[in-house]
Amino acid sequence: MANGTDEASPTVATLVRLSVPAILVGVVSGLGLFLVEEAAHLLKGVLWTDLPSLFGLDPDSRWWIFAVLSVVGLTVGLICTFAPGRGGRDSATVELLAPPIPLAAVPGLILVSLLVLAGGVSLGPESPIIAINTAIVLALVVRLWPRIDMRLVVLMTAAGTIGALFGTPVAAALVLTGVVATASTGGALWDRLFLPLLAAAAGSLTMRMIDGPQFGPTEIPPLGAPHPSDLLAGAAVACAAALVILAGAAVFRPLHASFRRLRSPLLYTTLGGVILGCLGAIGGPVTLFKGGQQMADLVRHADEHTTVQLLLILAVKLAALLVAATSGFRGGRIFPAIFIGAATGLIVASLIPEVPLGLALASGILGAVLAECRDGWIALFIAAVVVGDISLLSVLCVVVLPVWLLVMRAPKMLIPTASKQGVSGSSV
Structure with missing residues (x-):
């Protein structure tokens, strides 16, 4: 100080x-x-x-x-x-x-x-x-x-x-x-x-x-005593969710540059709003907003959606995140990443019912958040908190390792600037 x-x-x-x-x-x-x-x-x-x-x-x-x-x-x-x-x-x-x-x-x-x-x-x-x-x-x-x-x-x-x-x-x-x-x-x-x-x-x-928590209750059965197969299943789901975010990161800069060719925020943000309107019309209300309550609703009513419908929701939400983040709107990318990770987990659970739902959701959230923010601690924390099952933590601590190897050198959803500087720590 x-x-x-x-x-x-x-x-x-x-x-x-x-x-x-x-x-x-x-x-x-x-x-x-x-x-x-x-x-x-x-x-x-x-x-x-x-x-x-x-x-x-x-x-x-x-x-x-x-x-x-x-x-x-x-x-x-x-x-x-x-x-x-x-x-x-x-x-x-x-x-x-x-x-x-x-x-x-x-x-x-x-x-x-x-x-x-x-x-x-x-x-x-x-x-x-x-x-x-x-x-x-x-x-x-x-x-x-x-x-x-x-x-x-x-x-x-x-x-x-x-x-x-x-x-x-x-x-x-x-x-x-x-x-x-x-x-x-x-x-x-x-x-x-x-x-x-x-x-x-x-x-x-x-x-x-x-007020209350940012995430609605998901009421997911606890995992209980983990099995060795849970490690493999969790790693596969987490890597799949990370790959979804990395796919978005691969087009993040070109998409940002494409919107900026219109030069005026009035033009490119209005265009972004129109595209978001089209995406929302396709995906429906569950793909709107930051995604906290929508994720809880999707989990509660997962049985009402087919795998194809879940894939459509995932694709629309990823596209909406990319358009919103690159066309001039102001906001963070962690909450939509949580939704994307949960949707990935639901897709895997619908394809392979033997995978426990809580494990699929937590692993998907971990993979998506880690790919977005590159912070293993916060990814572990959010995955455990959203699902609400502390017994998953030991499995997630293993699952996070291969995901980190996957994302550590991959591009981020971030546009570097010439004068970019972070917040340095203070000595008090």
């Missing part, structure tokens, strides 16, 4: 002194997530319940889905063309943790995020929410605690937001372990994780108290 604190290892007094700011950062991060998602929920009610009811239309009809996504694309394009800050950074060019955006760009990014979350676009809230919270918290901390290292504030805000997103500080600890472990400063790992983890705990508790 700046201003005299030992960079090698923070003292107990330093950690205690900064605990109150860390807790407040976490609470503000959780509140920021709640307010954006609550506003998006209200707007979703207007778009998908009130308006179609007013006109006597079925909100699940193909024409309504097409109309809403097309209008959302046009509106997002207008914001990204004319609003101050142009709606924040192009999400295709940033990862989960990115440098802060200017405060002036926050209103536009909030509006775009609301439209994406409420309008049925296949992107998650993680990247925009972290960017919004970081910009706001930095502005507050500069006024209230100007001596705190801004790098630490960024890490605490990201931790608080991730903790709120996934309902537990463990998710933030796993994400940030790699960040702080590669920092150039010394000190024990947990010394540097203490304040971000405290912020993550405050953020997750705040979100838990005022």
Whole structure:
């Protein structure tokens, strides 16, 4: 930390002194997530319940889905063309943790995020929410605690937001372990994780108290005692899901470049909205939105879908993710990847009923998330949490190894920029 604190290892007094700011950062991060998602929920009610009811239309009809996504694309394009800050950074060019955006760009990014979350676009809230919270918290901390290292504030805000997103500080600890472990400063790992983890705990508790988890209940029977065949089956499902994401990554850059040939965000984001409308009309409501609740619904009603129908849902969701992420919409790719992984698991379970459903789902989610974010810890965590079966964890720890070998040198769903820089760890 700046201003005299030992960079090698923070003292107990330093950690205690900064605990109150860390807790407040976490609470503000959780509140920021709640307010954006609550506003998006209200707007979703207007778009998908009130308006179609007013006109006597079925909100699940193909024409309504097409109309809403097309209008959302046009509106997002207008914001990204004319609003101050142009709606924040192009999400295709940033990862989960990115440098802060200017405060002036926050209103536009909030509006775009609301439209994406409420309008049925296949992107998650993680990247925009972290960017919004970081910009706001930095502005507050500069006024209230100007001596705190801004790098630490960024890490605490990201931790608080991730903790709120996934309902537990463990998710933030796993994400940030790699960040702080590669920092150039010394000190024990947990010394540097203490304040971000405290912020993550405050953020997750705040979100838990005022809202619920991001994923609907799946009610899957537990695996129980694993068999050796489960390792092979899990690895096969995980690799299949990873290959689906890698197939999308292979066309990510060309697709991004194709949209940018239109030059104006108003044009290429509107076109993206029209294409998303067509995809939504084909795939139906289950392929819309970030995918958390839709995944739970798909799992509960999996018996009502044939293997061909599940393959169509998977293909539409992957295409929707690619179009949304490359055509100028703002949002994260982890939540759609979770849906894609679960859909892959359901397909395998429908083809080979001997594969336990929980194992198929968890392995598919692990493979898809790992291929998208290249973070083994968070992939393991999400797979176990979504399925809700701790007995799967030992199997998943083996399954993740061949998947990592598959994805470690493969292209990502990410557009590199000339001045790209990540968030460095802070020494506290």
